[in-house]
Amino acid sequence: MANTAQSKKRARQSETRYAINKARRSRIRTFLRKVEEALASGDQAVAAEALKNAQPELQRGVSKGVLHANTVSRKISRLAHRVKVLATATPSA
Known part of the structure; x- marks a missing residue:
């Protein structure tokens, strides 16, 4: 339990940051889910647009410190590759 004024303030700041970061992570996951759903549907145009909105x-999230830069880079790279594969697979199908 916080006793000093400083520790009480830090506890309040921590709660505020936690709420903000939780909302940011949720928003990011929503955008990622939209890309995944578009990929699952097989529509390349929708998937490309969803990825463009998610980036x-x-x-x-990186600039706000919610996610690590390499993590985001990896996710974007993998999703972009999946969208590209979907684009090349669609015409031949």
């Missing part, structure tokens, strides 16, 4: 959100 700034992921980068914002």
Whole structure:
């Protein structure tokens, strides 16, 4: 339990940051889910658009300190590859 004024303030700040970061992570996961759903549907145009919308959100997560830069880079790279594969697989199907 916080006793000093400083520790009480730090506890309040921690709760506020936790709530903000939780909302940011939730928003990022929503955008990622939209990309996954578009990939699952097989529609390349929708998947590409969803990925285009998700990239700034992921980068914002990096700049706000919610996610590590390499993690976001890896996620974007893997999703972009899956969208590209979907694009090449669609015409031949």
